Amino acid sequence: MSERVGMEIALAAAETVALCRPDVIAAYPITPNTHIPEHLSDIVAEGRLDADFICVESEHSALSACCGASGAGARAFTATSSQGLLYMAEVVPIVSAMRLPIVMIIGNRALSGPINIWNDHSDIMSQRDVGWISMFAANGQEVVDMTVQSFKIAEHRDVMLPVNLNLDGFQLTHVVEPMLFPSQEEVDAFLPEYEPYAAVHPDNIVSMGTLALPEIFNEVMKAKDEVLKDSKKVILEVWKEWEEKFGRTYKPVESYKTEGAEILLLAIGSMAETAEVAIDELRDRGMPVGLLKLRLWRPFPFEEIRNAVKDVKAIAVLDRAVSFGGPGGPVFSEVRSALYDEKVRPTIISEIIGLGGRDVPVGDFIKIAEKAARVAKTGPEEEYEIFGVRGS
Amino acid sequence: MIEIRWHGRGGQGAVTSVEMLALAAIEEGQYAQGFPSFGPERRGAPVAAFNRVDNKHINVRSGVYDPDVVVVLDPSLVGLINVTEGLKQSGVLVVNTSKSPEEIKEEVQFDGAVAAVDASRIAWDELGVPITNTTMLGAVIKATGLIKLQSAKSPLEHRFGRVAQKNIKAMERAYNELKIATAN
Amino acid sequence: MEKAKKWPEDWQEIIPGCMVFRPGSAREYHTGSWRAQRPVYDNSKCIKCGMCYIFCPEGCISQDADGYFIADLDYCKGCGICAHECWPGAITMVEEG
Numbered sequence: 140m141s142e143r144v145g146m147e148i149a150l151a152a153a154e155t156v157a158l159c160r161p162d163v164i165a166a167y168p169i170t171p172n173t174h175i176p177e178h179l180s181d182i183v184a185e186g187r188l189d190a191d192f193i194c195v196e197s198e199h200s201a202l203s204a205c206c207g208a209s210g211a212g213a214r215a216f217t218a219t220s221s222q223g224l225l226y227m228a229e230v231v232p233i234v235s236a237m238r239l240p241i242v243m244i245i246g247n248r249a250l251s252g253p254i255n256i257w258n259d260h261s262d263i264m265s266q267r268d269v270g271w272i273s274m275f276a277a278n279g280q281e282v283v284d285m286t287v288q289s290f291k292i293a294e295h296r297d298v299m300l301p302v303n304l305n306l307d308g309f310q311l312t313h314v315v316e317p318m319l320f321p322s323q324e325e326v327d328a329f330l331p332e333y334e335p336y337a338a339v340h341p342d343n344i345v346s347m348g349t350l351a352l353p354e355i356f357n358e359v360m361k362a363k364d365e366v367l368k369d370s371k372k373v374i375l376e377v378w379k380e381w382e383e384k385f386g387r388t389y390k391p392v393e394s395y396k397t398e399g400a401e402i403l404l405l406a407i408g409s410m411a412e413t414a415e416v417a418i419d420e421l422r423d424r425g426m427p428v429g430l431l432k433l434r435l436w437r438p439f440p441f442e443e444i445r446n447a448v449k450d451v452k453a454i455a456v457l458d459r460a461v462s463f464g465g466p467g468g469p470v471f472s473e474v475r476s477a478l479y480d481e482k483v484r485p486t487i488i489s490e491i492i493g494l495g496g497r498d499v500p501v502g503d504f505i506k507i508a509e510k511a512a513r514v515a516k517t518g519p520e521e522e523y524e525i526f527g528v529r530g531s
Numbered sequence: 532m533i534e535i536r537w538h539g540r541g542g543q544g545a546v547t548s549v550e551m552l553a554l555a556a557i558e559e560g561q562y563a564q565g566f567p568s569f570g571p572e573r574r575g576a577p578v579a580a581f582n583r584v585d586n587k588h589i590n591v592r593s594g595v596y597d598p599d600v601v602v603v604l605d606p607s608l609v610g611l612i613n614v615t616e617g618l619k620q621s622g623v624l625v626v627n628t629s630k631s632p633e634e635i636k637e638e639v640q641f642d643g644a645v646a647a648v649d650a651s652r653i654a655w656d657e658l659g660v661p662i663t664n665t666t667m668l669g670a671v672i673k674a675t676g677l678i679k680l681q682s683a684k685s686p687l688e689h690r691f692g693r694v695a696q697k698n699i700k701a702m703e704r705a706y707n708e709l710k711i712a713t714a715n
Numbered sequence: 716m717e718k719a720k721k722w723p724e725d726w727q728e729i730i731p732g733c734m735v736f737r738p739g740s741a742r743e744y745h746t747g748s749w750r751a752q753r754p755v756y757d758n759s760k761c762i763k764c765g766m767c768y769i770f771c772p773e774g775c776i777s778q779d780a781d782g783y784f785i786a787d788l789d790y791c792k793g794c795g796i797c798a799h800e801c802w803p804g805a806i807t808m809v810e811e812g
Contacts, residue, residue, distance in 0.1 A: 237733075239732070257570065278592075299731055309569035314565070315553045315563070316564050317562060336731060344737075347734050349733045349734070355723070355729075357726075358726035361726040415590045416590060498594040
C-alpha cells in the first residue's frame, strides 16, 4: 500500500532508489544533488539497504565504477549535476555503447562559468547525443515514480540502455512536499531482480568495452540508434503497467488545457507546473492557450509532438538552456526540426528562461504566451530570445 | 493557497521551520511545499524560507512574491530588511520581539494584522538556546489557524527525538502567549 | 580453433554492446609470420636470469623444464630486444631464410 509522506524531494529520490535494491552505488556529491548520494550512504550504513556504496573521489570514477559494477552484473546507480556530469562525460557515451543499464539521477544545475549552483538545463543538454534514455520529472511524485520506472526500462532485455532522470536543482531537489511512496513489496513486484545479458566473471568468458574499426563502426552506430528509438515501445509499456498498478498516468508529452488551443506553451521540467497557473489565468481571460509538458526527451517523441500541434497557430518553446551562437534553445530546435516537414506548421518561437536559477514567476509565462499570440499573426521577431534580460 | 515567507539568520533553523510546517500540513492531508531561499548562506546572514499550503496539489514552483504571512524569527531583522515587502494587506506579520504588536505595527508601517511574541525568551526558558524556529511555529499556527497545533507534534517528535518535548512546550507557549494587533 | 567471420556484415548482426564472447582470438594471429630474424639461444652461456622473458614485448618467451628460455616462433617478431638485454650474450639474432 502506498504511503503518503512529506519529504524533501532529493531525500525521497534516495529513499526510492533504495527501494529499487541497487547492488552498487558509486556517487560523488555536488550541489544541488548532495542529499541523494549522502542519504543513500546513510541508508546503506544503517543497514536498510544491502548494497556496496563506493565513496569515489570524483564523478569520473563514479560512472567508471558503475560501469565496472554493471558489467559484472550488478544493478548500479549514480547521481550528479552540472560540472560533475561533465567530469564523467568521457564515460557517458561508453556506458550506452556497452549497453549497461545504469540509472543516473541528475539534479539539473547550470554549467560553469561563472560558477552557478542553481537550476537550469545546460548540464543535461550538453549530453544530448550520447545514446542514453532521458526523462524529466516535473514534481516530487514524478521523481519517485520515474525512479522506479527507470530501472525497469533500462534493464528490459529489448532495451539494455542507461537512463538519466532529470529533476530541477533546488526548484525540486530542495523542496519538501507530499509524495506517495510505493511499498517495498510493490516495488519488488514491479521491478524484478536484474538479469544481465552478460556479466564479466571467470566462468563467463566475455570482453566488454571493445574497439571497432571504421569498417564496422557505422553499423554499430546504426544499431545503437535503432535500439534507442525502439526503446520507446518499452517505455510506453512500463508506463502502462505503472498506470495499472498505481493509477498515475505517464505520457511522453502531457497536454494541459489544449482543447481548442490556438497558442501553446511547451515546457520541460518543473517550470511546466508553474506554467499551468499561467494557462489557468489566461484561459479565465478567454485566451485559447494550452500547455505541452515534455516528459520524454530521448528518444525524442516526434509523433506525439506532431500530433499535439496539429491545429495550433503558434508555439512558444521554453528552454532553460541556450546553444550560444546557435539555434536558440535545445528543446526549441528539436521541436522545430520535428515540424519542418509538416504541411501545416505553426509559428514557433524560442524563449529561454530561468538560466542559472533566475526565478520565473507566473507573470513571465503569461507575457510569453501573449507574445506567442502576437507572433502568430506577425511571424517571429528574432531567432530566439533570452527572456527577461535587463538592458535589452 | 496560503504563502508564507520566513525571515531568519543562517543557523537559526528557518529551513527546519518550513519543513515542520509543511510536514504538519501534509499529515493533516493538505498539500504543502517548504523550501529555503536557494543557495549557501553563512551563519548570521539574513535568510528567507518559504511555505505554500493548499488543500489541492500546488503547481506553482516559482518564488513567493506576495505572501499571506511573514514570520520574523530574529528581532534584529525588523528595520534591517523590509520584512513586509509583498505582504498582502489581508495578511499577517508574525514577529519574535519583546515589543508589543502595536509597536511593531507602527515601526514597519503595516496596515494589516501584526502578531508578536517574545519567542527568544521562551526559547531561552524552555530550550536553553535562543533558537526560535520551533517556538515561532506555535505563533504562526495561532496567528493563521492554518493547521491544528496537534498536527505539528508528530513532525517535531520525529525530527528532534530526545529534545522534542522541550520544543513542543516552547511551541505551545508561543501559541498561548501570542498577542495580535488587528488590521486597520 | 575455427576462424570466425572477420566482422558482422549487417547492423542487425552487431552483438549488443559489441561484446566479444569468443576468448583468446589473438592466439590465431601468428605475429611471427613476417619475421626477418630470429633469436638463437646458446644455453652454455645462459645464467637463467629471465631478463629475456621479462623484456620480450610479445610475451612469447617461456621457460622450459630445465630452466632455460625459448621463444615461441609463431609469435616472435624478431625485434632483437631479448638479444640486446641478454648481458651474458647467450642470444644471437640470426637472419631468416
